[in-house]
Amino acid sequence: MAKIRVMSGMRPTGTLHLGHLVGVLHNWVALQQDYDCYFSIVDWHALTTGASDTSGLRDNVREVLLDWLAAGVDPERCTIYVQSAVPEIAELALLFGMITPLTWLQRNPTIKEQIQDLGLDEERVGYGLMGYPILQAADILAFRGARVPVGKDQLPHLELSRDIARRFNNMYGETFPEPEGLLSETPLIVGTDGRKMSKSYGNDLRMAAPAEEVAQRVMVMVTDPGRQRRDDPGYPEVCTVHAYWRALAPERCAEVESGCRAGTLGCVADKRAMAEQVASLLAPMRARREAWADDPSRLDAILAEGNRRARAEARRTLAEVRSRMRLPAFDDEGRPVAASAGTR
Secondary structure (H helix, E strand, C coil): CCCCEEEEEECCCCCCEHHHHHHHHHHHHHHCCCCEEEEEECHHHHHHHHCCCCCCHHHHHHHHHHHHHHHCCCCCCEEEEEHHHCHHHHHHHHHHHHHCCHHHHHCCHHHHHHHHHHCCCHHHCCHHHHCHHHHHHHHHHCCCCCEEEECHHHHHHHHHHHHHHHHHHHHHCCCCCCCEEEECCCCCCCCCCCCCCCHHHCCCCECCCCHHHHHHHHCCCCCCCCCCCCCCCCCHHHCHHHHHHHHHCHHHHHHHHHHHHHCCCCHHHHHHHHHHHHHHHHHHHHHHHHHHHCCHHHHHHHHHHHHHHHHHHHHHHHHHHHHHCCCCEECCCCCEECCCCCCC
16 A cells, blocks of 8 residues: 655754754654655745845755754655755646635734744735745645644644645545644754744754753753752743753653752753753764765765655646646647546
């Protein structure tokens, strides 16, 4: 039996951090064992909020690829490709835009929150940002993705992808699956200051960070603000460090929590132990990353093969879409091709 198709992607905005590893990549590595996975570096999506400065985009694509490989994403078990290397995705997004009501985009809560977070007024909201969910639907449906690993904040986007698939199927005949979300059980890992982990906040822990950098970041983590002395009883539920224990080493949570509440484990000692935990987790990945970085020809070969496979699959999908929509067909030389039989 054919494996169920999974599709997911990540914007190339720079080196990845611990939040990406725990929240996304660990899940991808597990999924590639049992699913037919397509993982995309979605560089067009990076332009929806970063079109004014693309100077680092190409380097960021390479950095993301290195972090994926370091985490264990295996090009022998999945298809790794760059979104812009598959122009059929853009054409599919254009066609989906023709059948997607504007109101579907205007009421999307994730887009509204993103516009608010970026402090954008109407004059600075481009079509690319408003149309982000349509491009995302094309990303998924170009490969007929049946499952999409997402965070809760992405569920409205995925619901729109389901709506677009359903609308296309109703208008032109059964073509696409209605993709379902795969919510990870992994707890959210916050930044060192307790906020969302983000490079722009300066509260991230890079996957490629050496032990010295990890220690520096962990030792400034926010702990229980009400705990003044080492032997004061603490409250782990308000401590950022304890949130890391829950995410990275749940088997040690009971021991750490007991020591914190009893006042026998001080915050400094707790941070040092966590720094060792994080450094131990990242060390083998950093070594793998360095090995991949030393062989750029292998990286180029991975993307070339992934791009080739992805484009072949997207071409098959787009050919059926164009046929079902009764669009004229042409060969590679621009000559008209007779319509295939059996389509609406």
